[in-house]
Amino acid sequence: MLQGTRRAPDEILGMIPPSGEVCTVEKAAINAVMAGCMPEYFPVVLAALDAAMDPDFAWQGLMSTTMGAGVCVIVNGPIARRIGMNWQHGALGHGNRPNATIARALQLMVINLGGAVPGGMDRSTHGHPGKFGLCFAEDETDDAWQPLAQSRGIEPGKSAVTVFGFCGTSINNTETARDADGLTGSLSMCLNAFFHPQHAGGGLAAGLVLSGEYWGIYRDAGWDRARIHAALLEGTHRTQAEIESGVTRSSGGASSIPKFDPGDLVLVRAGSNAGLFSTIIHGWGSGPSGSQPVTREIVP
């Protein structure tokens, strides 16, 4: 595993939550071996680890919350193809070694080094299958789609990881939305149901994974990432009357209340080109007081 990096085995990478034990390159490598990684995945693991240790990610909170959060790792750039990652059929599921093992390595580190044992320092009420580790590559095969990493400041041609704290995924389907506006309305309904239909006013993040067919509807209408993002933010505004009772964060009586703060809705392209589906990656508490997605360039 150490052949996958030029970094010294005894280099200290940081402290692993919740307990705050020191992690060296060697300890990261041991856990990567246990996860089933190959040496060529190790630069991705190290970049994801560096991103997860950024205070903005609030990894300690994610690993100890009752909400049962885990780490989703999204890979962009040439390394995804080079190490054989999957961004197509079943990308969020089983059957591909780097997809299955990269985030798993991080989760083993928080167990073995950080002590995040359920019922111990991991206080998850339910947990979720994604706590084993969710990792996939973004589909960058269509130049009309701006990859996630580029939308977050990484230069084109560079490889990067983005870590996103998450509490499970849900799949959504509509086969009646045939144009961009209709699809936006449909996806907005699904996003408004995320976490709880009466939750509004920001404070929670979500990832939205668009399949090939859904992206095709937007692409054919001339929409790009920015326009889809803006339309979904607008489409998830609701009136006070629509969410009258049980709101968890009052917006002070505003007549049009957003579901999301703009930075909390993260769009990603993955999945096969057959199937009118999207997947919502359920985030956690967001913004400066919660967990923010963090992106790091992958250095070989």
Add this chain to the structure above:
Amino acid sequence: MTQSITMLDPTSEKTNAMRSRKAPPASLDGLTVGLLDISKDQGDHFLDRLEVLFGERGIKVERFAKPTYAKKAPDDVTASLAERCDVVVEALAD
């Protein structure tokens, strides 16, 4: 034929020092109680009520807050708790 196997440890290979829990005081008379709000929704309601109840009994109370429940308490908050309080009540849940 014998084969040599090297086992590697995925943990930190350290054992945390265990400290015994401080014995609870027999009485709160003359002590200072810290009330720590971790910024969970409505934790302040619980602590407001405790402050009233402690006040009715003549017990000194000091209030502290974490900026967010999602991250550990800043060092100055934990240092102040240790320096100024004998007992702490932490409102953990909403």
